[in-house]
Amino acid sequence: MNDQHSTTGRGRLRMHLVQALTRAESDAVQQHLRAALEEWERQPPTHLQECPVCGKVGLPERIQQHRCGKPGTDRY
Numbered sequence: 001m002n003d004q005h006s007t008t009g010r011g012r013l014r015m016h017l018v019q020a021l022t023r024a025e026s027d028a029v030q031q032h033l034r035a036a037l038e039e040w041e042r043q044p045p046t047h048l049q050e051c052p053v054c055g056k057v058g059l060p061e062r063i064q065q066h067r068c069g070k071p072g073t074d075r076y
């Protein structure tokens with residue numbers, strides 16, 4: 001597990017599902033947990049980043065490319 005994932009809500013959600021799966025004794029419960037994990041894997045990455053300078057929030061690659069501190073020229 002990488003550090004970035006484990007510190008996000010998404011990472012923690014997955015961690016809890018995995019932990020539950022390792023402790024589940026019922027086949028039916030394990031089946032549901034595996035299904036939940038599969039759904040989790042299908043979700044697109046949603047972790048957004050905030051620009052420390054202007055506070056703009058967006059995908060990390062967008063934030064890296066945005067024209068920071070230049071109002072009016074900031075286009076995605």
Ligand SMILES: [Zn+2]
Nearest residue numbers: 051053054068
């Ligand atoms: Zn900025």
